[in-house]
Amino acid sequence: MLRYRCGGVCLALLGLALVLVGAVGVLIVPDLVADERAFRAARPCVGAATGDCLRSVPATVRGTLIRERPRNYAYVLELDGPRPVPGDLDMGGADPLLKDLRAGDRVTVTLWRDYAIAVGKDGVTQYSSDSPEGEPQVILALALAFLPLGAFAAHAGGKLVVRARDYAAQGPPGHLVPLGKRALGAAVCALPAGLFGLWWGGPIAVAVMWVLLAGALWVLTGRRETTGGGRHARPLESPR
Known part of the structure; x- marks a missing residue:
């Protein structure tokens, strides 16, 4: 019992x-849902950056991880930068930018609140998987x-x-x-x-x-x- x-x-x-x-x-x-709507309505910052606009922050690439095995894939960009730039960012795929990045490269990270939504270099931009969508x-x-x-x-x-x-x-x-x-x-x-x-x-x-x-x-x-x-x-x- x-x-x-x-x-x-x-x-x-x-x-x-x-x-x-x-x-x-x-x-x-x-x-x-409110966050998702605010994100969709966000526009690039003009003047002083606020939490609800899209701001660009410089960062440095520490390395990349690209693994394309079936059922065991990874597309990770390792970054050094000011907060809230993440140390590891899931890019969702190797194209169009991740495969060409090397340690020491300078990139621009697009931030919305604490989300790193995209990474750009030399006019090429790749969106990440870090999004409220x-x-x-x-x-x-x-x-x-x-x-x-x-x-x-x-x-x-x-x-x-x-x-x-x-x-x-x-x-x-x-x-x-x-x-x-x-x-x-x-x-x-x-x-x-x-x-x-x-x-x-x-x-x-x-x-x-x-x-x-x-x-x-x-x-x-x-x-x-x-x-x-x-x-x-x-x-x-x-x-x-």
Whole structure:
């Protein structure tokens, strides 16, 4: 019984932590959307530089890392420069500039707030992967993945704590297995929903697609269990 109770406490705490992280992710999405809009509206600084204009800062190349192996690629530019110029900057590809840079080269880094969005040299500019573009969709997709997993873990952990004596004698209830599968399926649905939002719209598109996919999965798996198709479905009663 003590084993079930301790396991239930750990599982419930994990679930609450996941729900908290997911809730925070959902709550910060409006701020990320505002940042994305401000970035799209940004123009080069005129006169005194401010945080919301595009400013150019000189930097020196320390080195480059170009690795183009399948499933193990990297395009990193190593820089020395004043803050907030990053020490390592993901360039997303070797062209058109990264492949030609060498240690000691002087470059110009274009900054927006603390994002290094582009690097230029001799009239050639390459945009980096450091940008607020797409952050709302990615954060919302991750939050939507955490929420069902956290809710299930908190529910299952709470059940184990409250009914530890019964579960120690009879084993965990069978309904937790299909419920866990549904929660996992809902979390997986966040991946295509996030990609859909990146390609076709913003956070609203992510939320709508996730609700549709997770809802359809929930209905289909629930129907399968209640009609006796699942291994954990309740057996049919024999006639008296």
